[in-house]
Amino acid sequence: MKNPPSLDQLIAALKVLPGVGPKSAQRMAFHLLQRDKAGADKLARALDRALLNLRHCERCHTFSETPLCNVCADDKRRQEVLCVVEMPADLLMLEQTRCYDGLYFVLMGRLSPMDGVGPKDIDLERLIARACDGVVAEVIVATNFTAEGEVTAHLIAEMLKAQGLKVTRIARGMPVGGELEYVDPGTLAQAMYERRTLS
Amino acid sequence: MQQSRVDRQPAYVLHTQPYRETSLLVEVLTRDYGRFTLVARGARRPRSDLRGLLLPFQPLQLAWFGKGELRTLHTADWRGGVPQFAGARLVTGFYLNELVLRLAARDDPSPALFKLYDRAVRSLVDHALTATVLRRFELALLEELGYAPALTQDHLAQAIAPQARYLCRFGAAPELTDGEQAPRGAANVSGATLVALAAADFEQPQTRREARLLLRLLLDELLGPEPLASRELLTTLYALSD
Ligand SMILES: [Zn+2]
Numbered sequence: 344m345k346n347p348p349s350l351d352q353l354i355a356a357l358k359v360l361p362g363v364g365p366k367s368a369q370r371m372a373f374h375l376l377q378r379d380k381a382g383a384d385k386l387a388r389a390l391d392r393a394l395l396n397l398r399h400c401e402r403c404h405t406f407s408e409t410p411l412c413n414v415c416a417d418d419k420r421r422q423e424v425l426c427v428v429e430m431p432a433d434l435l436m437l438e439q440t441r442c443y444d445g446l447y448f449v450l451m452g453r454l455s456p457m458d459g460v461g462p463k464d465i466d467l468e469r470l471i472a473r474a475c476d477g478v479v480a481e482v483i484v485a486t487n488f489t490a491e492g493e494v495t496a497h498l499i500a501e502m503l504k505a506q507g508l509k510v511t512r513i514a515r516g517m518p519v520g521g522e523l524e525y526v527d528p529g530t531l532a533q534a535m536y537e538r539r540t541l542s
Numbered sequence: 543m544q545q546s547r548v549d550r551q552p553a554y555v556l557h558t559q560p561y562r563e564t565s566l567l568v569e570v571l572t573r574d575y576g577r578f579t580l581v582a583r584g585a586r587r588p589r590s591d592l593r594g595l596l597l598p599f600q601p602l603q604l605a606w607f608g609k610g611e612l613r614t615l616h617t618a619d620w621r622g623g624v625p626q627f628a629g630a631r632l633v634t635g636f637y638l639n640e641l642v643l644r645l646a647a648r649d650d651p652s653p654a655l656f657k658l659y660d661r662a663v664r665s666l667v668d669h670a671l672t673a674t675v676l677r678r679f680e681l682a683l684l685e686e687l688g689y690a691p692a693l694t695q696d697h698l699a700q701a702i703a704p705q706a707r708y709l710c711r712f713g714a715a716p717e718l719t720d721g722e723q724a725p726r727g728a729a730n731v732s733g734a735t736l737v738a739l740a741a742a743d744f745e746q747p748q749t750r751r752e753a754r755l756l757l758r759l760l761l762d763e764l765l766g767p768e769p770l771a772s773r774e775l776l777t778t779l780y781a782l783s784d
Pocket of ligand 1: 400401402403404405411412413414415416
């Protein structure tokens with residue numbers, strides 16, 4: 344027996360989510376239609392609304408409902424520092440830390456040579472245009488400390504240094520409150536390689 | 543299946559990809575089992591110890607269960623000695639990984655290839671000249687894959703003359719030429735370069751320059767039309783430093 348076409352279409356649609364294969368997509372579809380019709384309705388509306396209202400902030404490229412997101416629109420924030428992150432979740436995390444009052448640029452991705460994602464696949468021209476507005480004096484690269492995040496940081500640094508900008512990288516090392524005994528060897532080894540002089 | 547467990551195997555991570563909610567698919571190059579994919583369960587959990595371990599360009603020791611398509615990582619141990627790659631060295635590392643991933647067959651054990659790769663990674667750490675590390679690796683990789691170029695005799699079975707020039711093509715012996723040009727699908731190199739390559743001697747800048755053209759020609763034949771992302775990245779970076 345075959346599924347009705349609309350059910351098949353829903354299952355196929357759910358498969359666009361990362362990590363969702365045919366089996367989990369089918370399970371999700373049955374759950375939404377059988378167990379939680381109200382939830383399914385809410386999901387459909389939310390998706391509709393998000394697609395209709397969300398765009399990218401003109402300055403930092405994160406998701407926003409207005410041409411400028413609330414961070415970029417806030418003129419009390421320092422305009423001369425720009426922090427580059429991979430994804431909107433990274434921006435939110437940095438905001439939670441309350442350690443930074445400058446502006447952001449969200450790459451919406453990273454270089455990943457092993458997946459065939461090269462310089463042309465992320466919008467670096469846009470970052471350069473943003474960083475070269477004449478106001479930004481320092482660009483802080485806060486991409487992840489994965490091989491992909493590091494190679495992205497390298498390319499960004501080379502591009503921005505060629506424009507005469509000061510480029511910095513967030514530091515890496517022992518976790519705050521970390522005890523040597525309990526930290527993983529990779530982190531500890533790198534903290535040793537990147538040790539600094541005490542003044 | 544007790545017998546399908548492998549312990550203490552020297553290995554490098556070539557690439558990782560998210561798998562399901564919290565796991566990773568890890569492409570590894572091992573000493574005695576070649577290149578294959580392992581599932582690392584829970585490796586993407588925020589506090590997973592595997593996060594700081596399953597990193598490319600890090601000498602590791604792995605243990606896993608299972609056979610065929612469903613091999614599951616049991617433990618990963620740190621062997622150390624290699625700082626995290628960054629900057630130009632990282633791009634070079636990606637190039638090595640892309641070559642291995644694209645050219646080394648799955649499940650084809652080659653301790654020699656592992657040794658080559660291990661040596662290349664460690665040479666990059668020791669600040670050896672990148673061009674030398676890469677050319678040495680590319681040449682040895684071709685030899686290991688069974689595509690070693692002919693370097694000692696020309697197509698007429700005459701010994702290579704250092705002062706002469708030769709046209710080299712994939713799968714063919716060098717051919718004497720009197721020009722500096724190279725037709726499509728051939729590299730024009732000096733006899734001196736071929737002699738140096740036969741001895742794996744990359745001392746001379748001219749050897750490195752000509753070897754780069756020759757090895758690229760031969761590798762491209764094996765790689766096919768799809769470009770290497772790390773090579774494009776190197777080109778972009780190179781243009782910036784000009
Ligand atoms: Zn914004």
